[in-house]
Amino acid sequence: xxxDAVTPVLAHVDAQLDASVERLMGLLRVPSISxxxxxxxxCDKAADWLVEELAELGFDAAKHTxxxxxMVVAHDDEGEGIHVLFYGHYDVQxxxxxxxxNREPFDxxxxxxxxxxxxxxxxxxxxxxxxxxxxxxxxxxxxxHDDLPIKVSMxxxxxxxxxxxxxxxxxxxxxxxxxxxxxxxxxxxxxDPETPAITTxxxxxxxxxxxxxxxxxxxxxxxxxxxxxxPAHVLSRVLADLHDEDGACTLEGFxxxxxxxxxxxxxxxxxxxxxxxxxxxxxxxxxxAGEKGRSALEMxxxxxxxxxxxxxxxxxxxxxxxxxxxxxxxxxxxxxVGTQDPQAVLAAFKAxxxxxxxxxxxxxxLDTEGSSATTMPIENPxxxxxxxxxxxxxxxxxxFIGCGGSIPVAGHFQNILGMDSMLIGFGNDDDQIHSPNExxxxxxxxxxxxxxxxxxxxxxxx
Amino acid sequence: xxxDAVTPVLAHVDAQLDASVERLMGLLRVPSISxxxxxxxxCDKAADWLVEELAELGFDAAKHTxxxxxMVVAHDDEGEGIHVLFYGHYDVQxxxxxxxxNREPFDxxxxxxxxxxxxxxxxxxxxxxxxxxxxxxxxxxxxxHDDLPIKVSMxxxxxxxxxxxxxxxxxxxxxxxxxxxxxxxxxxxxxDPETPAITTxxxxxxxxxxxxxxxxxxxxxxxxxxxxxxPAHVLSRVLADLHDEDGACTLEGFxxxxxxxxxxxxxxxxxxxxxxxxxxxxxxxxxxAGEKGRSALEMxxxxxxxxxxxxxxxxxxxxxxxxxxxxxxxxxxxxxVGTQDPQAVLAAFKAxxxxxxxxxxxxxxLDTEGSSATTMPIENPxxxxxxxxxxxxxxxxxxFIGCGGSIPVAGHFQNILGMDSMLIGFGNDDDQIHSPNExxxxxxxxxxxxxxxxxxxxxxxx
Numbered sequence: 076x077x078x079d080a081v082t083p084v085l086a087h088v089d090a091q092l093d094a095s096v097e098r099l100m101g102l103l104r105v106p107s108i109s110x111x112x113x114x115x116x117x118c119d120k121a122a123d124w125l126v127e128e129l130a131e132l133g134f135d136a137a138k139h140t141x142x143x144x145x146m147v148v149a150h151d152d153e154g155e156g157i158h159v160l161f162y163g164h165y166d167v168q169x170x171x172x173x174x175x176x177n178r179e180p181f182d183x184x185x186x187x188x189x190x191x192x193x194x195x196x197x198x199x200x201x202x203x204x205x206x207x208x209x210x211x212x213x214x215x216x217x218x219x220h221d222d223l224p225i226k227v228s229m230x231x232x233x234x235x236x237x238x239x240x241x242x243x244x245x246x247x248x249x250x251x252x253x254x255x256x257x258x259x260x261x262x263x264x265x266x267d268p269e270t271p272a273i274t275t276x277x278x279x280x281x282x283x284x285x286x287x288x289x290x291x292x293x294x295x296x297x298x299x300x301x302x303x304x305x306p307a308h309v310l311s312r313v314l315a316d317l318h319d320e321d322g323a324c325t326l327e328g329f330x331x332x333x334x335x336x337x338x339x340x341x342x343x344x345x346x347x348x349x350x351x352x353x354x355x356x357x358x359x360x361x362x363x364a365g366e367k368g369r370s371a372l373e374m375x376x377x378x379x380x381x382x383x384x385x386x387x388x389x390x391x392x393x394x395x396x397x398x399x400x401x402x403x404x405x406x407x408x409x410x411x412v413g414t415q416d417p418q419a420v421l422a423a424f425k426a427x428x429x430x431x432x433x434x435x436x437x438x439x440x441l442d443t444e445g446s447s448a449t450t451m452p453i454e455n456p457x458x459x460x461x462x463x464x465x466x467x468x469x470x471x472x473x474x475f476i477g478c479g480g481s482i483p484v485a486g487h488f489q490n491i492l493g494m495d496s497m498l499i500g501f502g503n504d505d506d507q508i509h510s511p512n513e514x515x516x517x518x519x520x521x522x523x524x525x526x527x528x529x530x531x532x533x534x535x536x537x
Numbered sequence: 538x539x540x541d542a543v544t545p546v547l548a549h550v551d552a553q554l555d556a557s558v559e560r561l562m563g564l565l566r567v568p569s570i571s572x573x574x575x576x577x578x579x580c581d582k583a584a585d586w587l588v589e590e591l592a593e594l595g596f597d598a599a600k601h602t603x604x605x606x607x608m609v610v611a612h613d614d615e616g617e618g619i620h621v622l623f624y625g626h627y628d629v630q631x632x633x634x635x636x637x638x639n640r641e642p643f644d645x646x647x648x649x650x651x652x653x654x655x656x657x658x659x660x661x662x663x664x665x666x667x668x669x670x671x672x673x674x675x676x677x678x679x680x681x682h683d684d685l686p687i688k689v690s691m692x693x694x695x696x697x698x699x700x701x702x703x704x705x706x707x708x709x710x711x712x713x714x715x716x717x718x719x720x721x722x723x724x725x726x727x728x729d730p731e732t733p734a735i736t737t738x739x740x741x742x743x744x745x746x747x748x749x750x751x752x753x754x755x756x757x758x759x760x761x762x763x764x765x766x767x768p769a770h771v772l773s774r775v776l777a778d779l780h781d782e783d784g785a786c787t788l789e790g791f792x793x794x795x796x797x798x799x800x801x802x803x804x805x806x807x808x809x810x811x812x813x814x815x816x817x818x819x820x821x822x823x824x825x826a827g828e829k830g831r832s833a834l835e836m837x838x839x840x841x842x843x844x845x846x847x848x849x850x851x852x853x854x855x856x857x858x859x860x861x862x863x864x865x866x867x868x869x870x871x872x873x874v875g876t877q878d879p880q881a882v883l884a885a886f887k888a889x890x891x892x893x894x895x896x897x898x899x900x901x902x903l904d905t906e907g908s909s910a911t912t913m914p915i916e917n918p919x920x921x922x923x924x925x926x927x928x929x930x931x932x933x934x935x936x937f938i939g940c941g942g943s944i945p946v947a948g949h950f951q952n953i954l955g956m957d958s959m960l961i962g963f964g965n966d967d968d969q970i971h972s973p974n975e976x977x978x979x980x981x982x983x984x985x986x987x988x989x990x991x992x993x994x995x996x997x998x999x
Contacts, residue, residue: 110856169858175754237856278759282857291821292637295971297740297942300844300872301836303817304826307845307867311776318770355765355897359753362896364766374763382762383769384860385851390868394572394699395744395904396631397870398846398971405769406852408859410762434824435817442857480759509757509860 080220081532087215088524095211095524096185096194096517098128102165102203103183103196109144109166110237118144118233121165125231132214134229139249141241144233148252151213151227157457157534158226160255160494162484163206163262164235167198168509175511185517190505193514201508204515205261205500205523206231212527224535228255232484235262238282238444239483246491257457257495258488259530263478264502266347268516271465271473271526274498275453276376279411280481281420281445282384285313285428286404287438293389294399303399304435307388310403313431317381317407321367324381324409326423332414336377344372347474357505376477380410410481417445446483452495460537461497464529468522501526542682543994549677550986557673557986558647558656558979560590564627564665565645565658571606571628572699580606580695583627587693594676596691601711603703606695610714613675613689619919619996620688622717622956624946625668625724626697629660630971637973647979652967655976663970666977667723667962667985668693674989686997690717694946697724700744700906701945708953719919719957720950721992725940726964728809730978733927733935733988736960737915738838741873742943743882743907744846747775747890748866749900755851756861765861766897769850772865775893779843779869783829786843786871788885794876798839806834809936819967838939842872872943879907908945914957918999923959926995930988963988 088095107121108114122138122145129136129149136149144166170180178184183196194204209229216223230253234241246253266272289306290299319325336344351371355361363371369378384407389400409420421443428438451458453475465473478498485496501523507513550557569583570576584600584607591598591611598611606628632642640646645658656666671691678685692715696703708715728734751768752761781787798806813833817823825833831840846869851862871882883905890900913920915937927935940960947958963985969975 110858111854169852169854169856171852171854236858280759280859282859284857289822292969293634293972294820295942296842296844296846296870297742297872297940298837298966298970299820300870300941301827301840301842302813302825302833303820303822304824305844307848308776308780311773311845311848314770314773315777351764358756358761358765360751360765360897362766363764364895364897365763371764375760378763380758380763382758382767382859382861383773383851384758384858385853385862386769386773386865387849387853389845389847390631390633391847391849391866392573392631392633394631395746395868395870396572396698396846396971397742397744397844399844400847403848406857408758408762408857410759433826435822435826478759479762480757504760507754508760509858510755 078532078536080224081529084215084219084528085525087219088211088528091215092521096520099194099204099207099520100183102207103198104181106181107166107233108169109234111169118166122147122233125165128210129229133217141245143241146245147231149229151223154223154225154227156225157257157537158228158255159257159259159534160228160230160253161209161259161261162230163209164202164232165206166233166236167201167203168236170197172511177512192517194517194520195512195514197513199513199515200502200506201513202235202262204520205502208501208520208523209259209261209527211524212531215524215528216531224531228253242484243487243491246487250492254492254494257497260482260485260496260498261500262482263498263500264504266474266476268503269470271469271501272476273458273462273473274478275451275475276477277449277482277485277498278379278479279415279417279446279448279486280408280483281411281417282406282408283421283424283443284404284406284441285438286402286441287436288402289436290399290401293401296397296399299399304433305399306403306436307400309431309433309436310386310388310405313428314383314386314405316427316431322365324379326381326420326427328419328423329379331419332416333379334413336373344376354504375479377412379412379415382408384408410479412448415448417447421445446481446486449486449489451497455495456537457534458497460533461499461530464533465499465526468526468529499530540994540998542686543991546677546681546990547987549681550673550990553677554983557669558982561656561666561669561982562645564669565660566643568643569628569695570631571696573631580628584609584695587627590672591691595679603707605703608707609691609693611691613685616685616687616689618687619719619999620690620717621719621721621996622690622692622715623671623721623723624692625671626664626694627668628695628698629663629665630698632659634973639974654979656979656982657974657976659975661975661977662964662968663975664697664724666982667964670963670982670985671721671723671989673986674993677986677990678993686993690715704946705949705953708949712954716954716956719959722944722947722958722960723962724944725960725962726966728936728938730965731931732933733931734938735920735924735935736940737913737937738939739911739944739947739960740841740941741877741879741908741910741948742870742945743873743879744870745883745886745905746866746868746903747900748864748903749898750864751898752861752863755863758859758861761861766895767861768865768898769862771893771895771898772848772850772867775890776845776848776867778889778893784827786841788843788882788889790881790885791841793881794878795841796875798835806838816966837941839874841874841877844870846870872941874910877910879909883907908943908948911948911951913959917957919996920959922995922999923961923992926991927961927988930984930991961992
């Protein structure tokens, strides 16, 4: 069901695709790694780049400073009817290990692959390519019709990959400026390359860094080994004890608030024909890990997790050093579902560690943070309208799905602005986000722009 | 009991101490880190430095290439009677973490400390300062008497801190050139700052790097977490299971060949009045770790150990990256005693790891190496002669002691050259070898030179 207004806009998108890609390349060339202070100026540069683009498109656009990286806010109030706030982030993940990339991460290019053309570069899929699908959809709409069909605001942050420390204070301080009828969040994926999706269940996240200290300096293992407490052993014990033999997390009360899947939901997901073997096979695995008796899809969409994201102790350079380490540390995160309380999970972790500290070892928990899981109200008619619009663009009808990742901003929009979010994105499982060789399919970018053109139109007719 | 020949040599040592220190500083300025290929040229430079010094002293000195770092061999056959081979190593440990040093590690200096003057710098104690005590003793003896009192050869390697890969082939190929009546090895310590020691029991060493691989690349923990096997969890389990609740190593057959301490030896060690509290307190600890019911001295001199020397997995940089790691690795070493078989220990470790590999994880053991423990024949009269000579120099009589560290060269001299070794050194427990701020007490250097003057004399009168 394509309205008369849409057809010429879609034609314009097709005709201007090369220019759209060239603009995305410009943004991808900015190494806006938010977690590393060395790239602070680059984060600022990416924000300036967006402000300039949006102003050129006729938006009232501005960069707002925060204690961290700046926010970009833009408004176009000329449209009628529903008012949407589009959210994205211009920061990207670090790029290490650099030697595993097939090109410089910030020198993006179109590459031919057996599966089609891809846009290769850090941030191509997460989230610069995704946010540009919406910007380019607005550009096409204006080029053809002068005005956008609805009221559109945009909100881009630069700290999503580093825990969004400025987000909540900013939302609280600027609630009036940011409030709209519904938020559109473009940081999620397709169900598969032919099936678009609206993500309606998001896991929460609790995370921390654990540092265990034993001796007050690295020791010679020959001189002290055996007699001095080794914090690497203590850390191993703490981490090994986080899961039982059946893959369940052992933290006290961890499963409080974790709902069982309803039969209806289970049936809908079964119907999607998710191919666990292909999903795991794509990364060199074959057997679902995690809780015994749970399917891979259940594990990533509806179950909580407890994962070690990094750990280090002692000598890790080339060769061998028979040192007895002074410190051992790990970065640990939990994906949360249902009504699991992030603070309770963090407290249970702390108790778990404390119970395993031997004499002469102390520990600290650094950078603890938590956000709850979120569920979206699919009874809001905007959801069905968007689902129809997406179904018109892609080979297969759009699905309402869960998401393994955490997108805390959706919860913050709900809690602080009282605003629901529709999470629509065009990423694919093999995009290698957060990994070397990140890419975004050229088709995803192209049809993503076209999808937003259709969604804007559908929302204007609500 | 000081012979007439010795007195003027000791006086010469005292008068020339500043010049001796200055020469040591020259050697300390060469960053000869053998484990890191970036310092290959510096290792070569340290070897050249020694050849030049020894040639100047009248030795027939030469640098011999190996597949790794070169050997330095020097002979002075003019003396009479017993022929000694002095061994030391000119390579040093890496210096990281650099930020914990109070000065540049390769810009050595004399520093005043509450406990007296120290020579600060990487290698000051391990082993450049120690080997120079012997070189300077020879220099003083020649300056006063023209000739050395016995036949002296010297043998310096540059790979001791990186597992000595070239040592055994070199010893086998040059056995005739290196064979002497007894070896002197100067890579050990005093019992305490007033009590010199001859180390007669050395632990062996088995070591390896374990690398566990799960997914074929780092994954997004939100997308794959829970469903994909995390190798950091597997590594934690492998390492945690290496010890039981009583601190004993769980590897199959690990304690085969570990002798119980004889009552006589236990009584001798008890008499030394070892202060475990002070030993551990010096590094911020208070309670002996390791096997339950064993004293700290027993643990470090007579018991085998199993220690994690380093481990790494996933993201370890600043900030947080919710990655699910592809790989997790650890460097693990075992100190061996009695007749423990290093190859059997490595095989038992491999079986331990294999038994804990879940589906979708594979592992490799890299850089495996092993050397057995060694015990010296103190009934050889050279031992008592040297013990007397050391007792003449220091406030308290010299002791025959055990050593926690591994000095594989002593075993190789025994096995390949059929030659016993006397291990005499002047290091102290607080020298921070293998750690930041390594130092060598100026007193240890000074009295160390004087000690060798006395030992050379004592051996000449056997």
